[in-house]
Amino acid sequence: MEAVLETDQLGKRYGRHWALRDCSFRLPAGRIAALVGPNGAGKSTLLHLAVGLLRPDAGAVRLFGEPPYDNPTALADIGFVAQDTPLYRDFTAAELITAGGRLNRRWDAAMARSRLADLGIPPNKPVGKLSGGQRAQVALALALAKRPRLLLLDEPVASLDPLARREFLQTLMGSVADSGTTVLLSSHLLADVERVCDHLIVLNAAQVRLAGAVEDLVAAHRRLIGPRHGGEPIPGVADVVRASHTDRQSTLLVRADGPVADPRWSVREVSLEDVILAYLADGDAQASHEEWGVPA
Template sequence: MRPVLEAAGLGVRYRRAWALRDCSLAVPAGRVAALVGPNGAGKTTLMLAAVGLLRPSRGGVRVRGEVAFVAQDKPLYESFTVAETLAFGRRMNTRWDDRAALDRLGTLGIPLDRKVGRLSGGQQAQVALTLALARRPDLLVLDEPLANLDPLARHDVMRTIMAEVARRELTVLLSSHVVSDLEETCDWLIVLNGGRLQVSGGIEELLDGHVALTGPVELAGGGSPDGKPVAGGLGGAAVVSASRTPRQVALLVRGAPVLDPRWRARRPGLEELVMAYLRSPESAALPGLAGVGA
């Protein structure tokens, strides 16, 4: 499927430091992509480059179609009423869908005559999201859309996003530090770590391609130079991360291992997969480009 967002050798440098380096990825149309990584990993830098607010130092990034962006601080004019905010959006966008914006805010019970600064945090997030969706974008980019929201507001925002994805072929790229917020909504995963792309691909394919193993400590061989246990008898499987207690060794491996019967194997969860890669910056799983046609 043709990608909506595509980066090739993308690099962004701030003075002497690289915020993003050698990033090549593709997100297919209609996907909801989770962008995950620790603080300083380059998530916001990637988003700003994708929406044209930051010029790459190297390589390039391309979006097919229209893009809308909601920054983490959800910038709105607090002195405007909601109606005035919609009127401003209407004047600034030729693709504006006024009926959809009014219907969405009416369903949410957000009064048009109230000043934005008097809305709750969840209501402000919904107004910012409504402005972005009313532009009828092909790609919606959301930087920490759930930050500082209570659980109910987080649920309402994600429900709004998924309803729009279901209504039309909208592609979404959203970042979050809370992987549990993404498990039921996202179907594509991008992991950035230290300014480099570490994981990119469909979530189900990634989970199917990994195995979590636990077994008695004698299954681990000697220690590696970095102090991690090294397990033998895994065939062509690559060890992504490993940990060991006095009695047990736990591994996350990529590929189909040939197992000693003493290993207990299971499919990993999304958060387990993400944390394993973040703890092992030298590991990578990048099947996404091969699976997306240009």
């Protein structure tokens, strides 16, 4: 399947600090993908590298097989809604749609007007005086008016109330269903990820911890409960992602590579949230030990 976005050992450094490092993943066309991680994990840095607003210090990023830098052809196929939905606050929504038509070679002003009308957003009120949810909808309408092949959204609903968040996601889902646009949605709201996304990239401590189709990732993980585990191999287990212990018992979240037939272990299925939280916790622990200079 065609990859609309690929990174290979991608890295970005600010001074001595790596905001992103050894970042490799492949986003197939037609996916609605979640980029998940805590604040400071490098999500915004990755998205800014993808749209050419930053240049990497290591590795490479490709849009539709090409670098995004100084590449108007590739960037014309990208819609991007940055964090805090930056807009010209003194412009009205109608004025922003008109301006977008003069700045983009492909522009569907009628679609943008129709969507904002359906949402009850006034056309002649400065966007700085709109609610946060309304501004987010204006920003999304402008991004979709480009008819992009890839839509990048950086925490677009983090500051919205539950109703505004639901309306935004409903608009997004309807739009991409009509157009077939690939979406990469940065978020730390796991309920939203489970509701709308079929692909997942977990980013923590500046590195990709997990990437792939949601269905495949959930199917590859299990929770094992059994005797206290001392690190010895367990047949059918490729990796122990997260472990907790009592004096006599261990609970393990594992990535399996086959059936776990050992009768000492009780095997249970896991949710997407279980998988994500396990990899986020793993990343936090590694980063903390590295910063303190003590062994994990």
